[in-house]
Amino acid sequence: MYNIYDFELKKLENLLQEIFSEKPFKAKQIFQWVYKxxxxxxxxxxxxxxxxxxxxxxNFCIKKPTIYKKQVxxxxxxxxxxxxEDKNLIETVLIRYTYGNVACVSSEIGxxxxxxxxxxxxxxxxxxxxxxxxxxxxxxxNDILKEEGNNEKITHIVVMGTGEPFLNYDNVMDFIRIxxxxxxxxxxxxxxxxxxxGIVDKIRKYADEGLQTNLAxxxxxxxxxxxxxxxxxxxxxxxxxxxxxxxxxxxKTNRRVTFEYILIKDLNDSLDCAKQLTDLIKGICAYxxxxxxxxxxxxxxxxxxxxxxxxxxxxxxKQNINVTVRKGFGDDIDAACGQLRAxxxxxxx
Ligand code: SAH
Numbered sequence: 001m002y003n004i005y006d007f008e009l010k011k012l013e014n015l016l017q018e019i020f021s022e023k024p025f026k027a028k029q030i031f032q033w034v035y036k037x038x039x040x041x042x043x044x045x046x047x048x049x050x051x052x053x054x055x056x057x058x059n060f061c062i063k064k065p066t067i068y069k070k071q072v073x074x075x076x077x078x079x080x081x082x083x084x085e086d087k088n089l090i091e092t093v094l095i096r097y098t099y100g101n102v103a104c105v106s107s108e109i110g111x112x113x114x115x116x117x118x119x120x121x122x123x124x125x126x127x128x129x130x131x132x133x134x135x136x137x138x139x140x141x142n143d144i145l146k147e148e149g150n151n152e153k154i155t156h157i158v159v160m161g162t163g164e165p166f167l168n169y170d171n172v173m174d175f176i177r178i179x180x181x182x183x184x185x186x187x188x189x190x191x192x193x194x195x196x197x198g199i200v201d202k203i204r205k206y207a208d209e210g211l212q213t214n215l216a217x218x219x220x221x222x223x224x225x226x227x228x229x230x231x232x233x234x235x236x237x238x239x240x241x242x243x244x245x246x247x248x249x250x251x252k253t254n255r256r257v258t259f260e261y262i263l264i265k266d267l268n269d270s271l272d273c274a275k276q277l278t279d280l281i282k283g284i285c286a287y288x289x290x291x292x293x294x295x296x297x298x299x300x301x302x303x304x305x306x307x308x309x310x311x312x313x314x315x316x317x318k319q320n321i322n323v324t325v326r327k328g329f330g331d332d333i334d335a336a337c338g339q340l341r342a343x344x345x346x347x348x349x
Pocket of ligand 1: 113115117118119120159160161162163164165195196197198217218260262291292293294295296
């Protein structure tokens, strides 16, 4: 049985052609029923012939994952533990900014990147997520917004939940295409961001996609010595290789890149680090997002004191670097990267 949610439009067109010799426009009709009118019963798709609907029913389902647990923070942030068909749990967050509703989605179950500071890596990767499982996270959040009755929807997507999106590249790209499609969720490409720890060959591939979506790089250190200590991926692709790929991306897309930089006490938050960071990104069309570290019980890293964050920020600002400090959301509900699932899965086993 195929799940409609696993297919972006072109792939559904091809599949319908291949298995039923049907014309491509039928896929568009199905998309509109499912995503625009939210009709999930093939029998109600009245502009499709009865015979075709019967064939669809025999071969396709329209199935979302389910909500296992929902936590709501004082600031309105919602964190979901989502249960997949095989009973695996993944997490998804809805963050409410003034400019819109942001879905932070997971791309894998667990993660093998072993970044020392990150709670997601506490659980080894068991598998990559299917398109329907990444998309299902957004659909469930849309259902919650619909229930609230304010006519709101998810307006922005960040692929920054658990997992390394560029190790599930094809499914993440298809997910993006469905989000962006005028026949489906119609979320503007510029409202969609993918964050990577630095899988260099995939950054180049992403640059070649011809998309208008955004790229964020988890940099977190201004030199190889510190970066290799906290992010093992740096031993495969060092900073200079990473920067070459970023420059390629910028040249190909004419867009800006975001560098995420977690500030961790006594590790990467000194003025000297700020100076090195400035030198590293001078001349690159970038913007730096400083993130006060969210402490994780299972490791020794501490969040940078406020005055260090301030000094670090001021230094970059004075060097004319585009820099912001990310505001924390949902601290009271373990919205810090991977914490909820780690707790839940541990207590279950
Ligand atoms: N694998 C991808 C996306 C998932 S992580 C990546 O590495 O970019 C999303 C972001 O959250 C990354 O920048 C990651 O480094 C950061 N992050 C992980 N743990 C964190 C923590 N405890 N506090 C703050 N940011 C964290």
